[in-house]
Amino acid sequence: MANSGNQGVVRLVKALGYSWKGFIAAWRNEEAFRQEAVACLVLLPLALWLGDNGVERALLVLTALLVPLVELMNSAIEAVVDRVGVEKHTLSGRAKDMGSAAVFVSLVILGSVWGLVLL
Secondary structure, three states, X not given: OOOOOOOHHHHHHHHHHHHHHHHHHHHHHOHHHHHHHHHHHHHHHHHHHHOOOHHHHXXXXXXXXXXXXXXXXXXXXXXXXXXXXXXXXXXXXXXXHHHHHHHHHHHHHHHHHHHHHHO
């Protein structure tokens, strides 16, 4: 990989800009991400309020953030697969299905942790 010459604060500022562009792209193009982001905005204050201690609050917050994180990765996989070609291919379908499965697992983790901590 070629060195772009960006170092230190310049590199960090550019990386922040790329991340922001990624959030905007996901918000505009991915309904699932919008739904999960809104749910996360509701769950984060609840996590801070419902957790009895720092560990519980951390578990609730981190699992709430896990779902949109995995959705971003799933959306990135889908975008790359779609960019490669529109024809149906077993590996393309498998990649998309595995990304979807990862989102499902993150939701199971969220539900399990919240259930175990709060019940």
